[in-house]
Every structure is written in C-alpha cells, then in structure tokens.
Amino acid sequence: MLSADRGDMDRVTEFAAAHGLTIVESSLARRSVQVAGTVTQMEAAFSVRLQTCEIGGREYICYEGPLSIPAALDGIIVAVLGLDQRPAARR
Numbered sequence: 856m857l858s859a860d861r862g863d864m865d866r867v868t869e870f871a872a873a874h875g876l877t878i879v880e881s882s883l884a885r886r887s888v889q890v891a892g893t894v895t896q897m898e899a900a901f902s903v904r905l906q907t908c909e910i911g912g913r914e915y916i917c918y919e920g921p922l923s924i925p926a927a928l929d930g931i932i933v934a935v936l937g938l939d940q941r942p943a944a945r946r
Contacts, residue, residue: 859886863931870928874900889937901935908941915940 867888868878876892894905902923907914917939924932 858883864888866928866931870925871900876900897938901938903938905938910941915942917941 861883864881864883868881871878871888871890874892875896876890879889879891881888892900897903898905901918903918903920905916905918908917909915922935922938924935
C-alpha cells in the first residue's frame with residue numbers, strides 16, 4: 856500500500872487548523888488524520904448539525920444532512936469517521 860502524499864496530508868491538517876481542530880494523530884502510512892474539537896468546530900468544519908439520537912434505549916451522537924468538505928480536498932479526504940457514533944451493522 857502506498858503512503859499518503861505529504862502535500863495532501865499538509866492540506867488536510869491546514870483545513871483542520873483553520874477550523875480550530877487539534878491534530879491528535881496523523882500517519883502517512885495509514886493515510887489518516889485524527890482530529891479533536893468541540894461540537895461547534897466539528898459542525899463548522901463538516902457543515903453538519905450534531906445531535907443526540909436514541910436507538911434501542913441508548914443515546915448516541917449522530918448528525919443531520921450530508922457531510923461536506925471543501926472542493927479542494929475532494930479526492931484527498933475520502934471518509935470522515937467518528938462523528939456519528941450510532942452502532943454499525945455487524946455480521
């Protein structure tokens with residue numbers, strides 16, 4: 856597997872910093888960037904509204920609407936994981 860491009864990684868971390876998000880971990884080899892921030896910062900960065908939803912008597916963080924990223928990062932950011940904490944289907 857190829858590592859992420861350093862320039863692409865820099866663009867993603869610049870995007871995160873511009874929204875006040877903290878880089879928790881980044882890995883060229885894993886092609887990933889983990890960020891942390893407040894609800895307000897996450898909502899602004901990804902153009903969503905985070906809220907609490909209840910499923911099966913348990914509360915989870917979920918969001919309304921489609922996630923959005925800047926057009927300049929299209930194809931660089933291929934997934935945003937962890938904003939929605941609803942359980943995923945399992946086999």
